[in-house]
Amino acid sequence: MDTKVNYLLRLGDNALILSQQLCRLCGKGPALEEDMALSNVALDLLGQTRLWYEYAAELEGAGRDEDRLAYHRDAHDFKNCLLLEQPNGNYADTMMRQFYFDTWHYFLIAALTHASDARIAAIAEKSLKEVTYHLRRSGDLVVRMGDGTAVSHAKTQAAADALWMYSGEAFAYDAVDQAMVDAGIAPPGAQLRSQWLAHVAEIFAEATLTMPPADAWMQSGGKQGRHTEHLGYILAEMQFLQRAYPNAQW
Amino acid sequence: MTSPTSREWPLWEVFIRSQHGLAHKHVGSLHAPDAEMAVNNARDVYTRRNEGMSIWVVRAADIVASSPSDKGALFEPANSKVYRHPTFFPMPEEVKNL
Numbered sequence: 001m002d003t004k005v006n007y008l009l010r011l012g013d014n015a016l017i018l019s020q021q022l023c024r025l026c027g028k029g030p031a032l033e034e035d036m037a038l039s040n041v042a043l044d045l046l047g048q049t050r051l052w053y054e055y056a057a058e059l060e061g062a063g064r065d066e067d068r069l070a071y072h073r074d075a076h077d078f079k080n081c082l083l084l085e086q087p088n089g090n091y092a093d094t095m096m097r098q099f100y101f102d103t104w105h106y107f108l109i110a111a112l113t114h115a116s117d118a119r120i121a122a123i124a125e126k127s128l129k130e131v132t133y134h135l136r137r138s139g140d141l142v143v144r145m146g147d148g149t150a151v152s153h154a155k156t157q158a159a160a161d162a163l164w165m166y167s168g169e170a171f172a173y174d175a176v177d178q179a180m181v182d183a184g185i186a187p188p189g190a191q192l193r194s195q196w197l198a199h200v201a202e203i204f205a206e207a208t209l210t211m212p213p214a215d216a217w218m219q220s221g222g223k224q225g226r227h228t229e230h231l232g233y234i235l236a237e238m239q240f241l242q243r244a245y246p247n248a249q250w
Numbered sequence: 251m252t253s254p255t256s257r258e259w260p261l262w263e264v265f266i267r268s269q270h271g272l273a274h275k276h277v278g279s280l281h282a283p284d285a286e287m288a289v290n291n292a293r294d295v296y297t298r299r300n301e302g303m304s305i306w307v308v309r310a311a312d313i314v315a316s317s318p319s320d321k322g323a324l325f326e327p328a329n330s331k332v333y334r335h336p337t338f339f340p341m342p343e344e345v346k347n348l
Contacts, residue, residue, distance in 0.1 A: 031259070033280055033291035040294050137290060144283075 003179040004117070005060045006079065007186065009069070010176070010223055012052030013080035016070060017231070018101060019045035020238050021088055030091050037137060041098070044130040051123045071242035075231045082222040083166035085231040089159065092145055092152070096159035099138040099203070100167045106135040107195040108170075108187065116184035139203045146207025157209050168218030171196070176223070261310040262288040264296055268303050279310060 022042035029035030053066035064072075083101060088094045109131045112124035145156040171193035173181070180186035197214055204211045221227065242248070259281035265274035277296050282288035288307040297303060316324060328334060 031281065033282060033287075033295060037291070037294045140286070140290070 002059060003176050004183075004185075005056050006176045007180045008052050008056035008059070008120075010079040012049045012056060012069070013078050014084055014101075014105075015045040015052065016049040017078070017080040017234060018084040018098075019043075019049060020234055021084065021097075022094075025088060025094065034091075038094075041134055041137070044127075044134065048123070048127050048130070051126070055119055055123065067242070071239045072246075075227050075235055076225040078227065078231060078235070079223050079225060080231075081166070081169045082219055082228050083163060083169065085222070085228055085234060086163060086166060087230060090155055092155040092159040093163070095138055095141045095145065096156065096163050098134070099142045100163060100200070102131065102135040102138045103199045104167075104170045104192065104196050106131045107192050107199075111187035111192070112185070115186075120185055139199075142203055142209075143207040146204070146209040153208065156207065160204070160209055161212055164212040164216060165219045167196075168193075168216075169220040169222060172218065172220050174223060259283050262292075262307045263310050263313060264288075264292040265306040265308070266292070266296055266303060271303070274304065274306050282307075 019042045022038050022045070025035070025038050026042075027035065029038050049070070050066050053069045057064050057066060057069060083097060086093075086097055088097075109124045109127050113121055113128060115121045115124065142156065145152045147153070148156075171189040173189040177186055177189065181188055201211055260283075261279055262282055262285075263279050264277050266277050267274045280288065280291050280295055282291050285307060289305055292305050292307055297305065
């Protein structure tokens, strides 16, 4: 597979899977306003998914469109990072997953606005405003929950610790990522990682949370299609109708 | 401030000036624990992210309203004084927002 198509699918898959996860919380947020915000973020991410898929499908030229890519691929063809397929859990789990992702997403998208590929730069430009807001929001909530009551602090710390091992995959570059760096598209993994660590450390300090060790063991495999047990269930639910009635118009 | 034991988020009134709007208009209310979250929530609930506009939030408790029972004394004396309204001048079509 063309490396650029692969890279674009990774970007799209990350956004799609997280969007799908957030959609499951519709009507279940801890407050009406949070419910709206979660849905807004989910919609932003779905919009970004469509832009990445659209471009990937065009480059691929195999007649697949965004729906085909979303609904007719099984887990081993999905390239999202493992962090995003982790369950919603409690609200601290949801927001910590969001915060880890948003931090990385923000620095990635900001860098992609300078990509040598004009289309990627344009999509990044459009996404950057959304991603900036996502990061502000999830960081704010992590501080509020971490520096809240003893119970919310404990839950937030537990979420931070439990999800930590999924936070490093994004910076562990394989040949696809490296090819994108060489082509002047993706930012170097080490640069992203140091930006990520600095921001997370800042927010955790404000949230009175203890940051797990940066050199801890990290789980990986999502980008190569090796997923945790959660993704199959997410896709089964998401793709059901297209599987039952393939190629139906909707 | 609400007491620390209160579990209810206070009510905020939201005023929004749209992109080409001239003044902030009251659009509704929402609950939020503090002003910063009230602004964030107002953005999510009431603006659908229209750019170039302005949001005001104010604690509902800080608004003083006129009493309905004062309606007569406050507003009715103006009814019989038509000369207080510029209704006798033909207004050109081009003049907006008057």
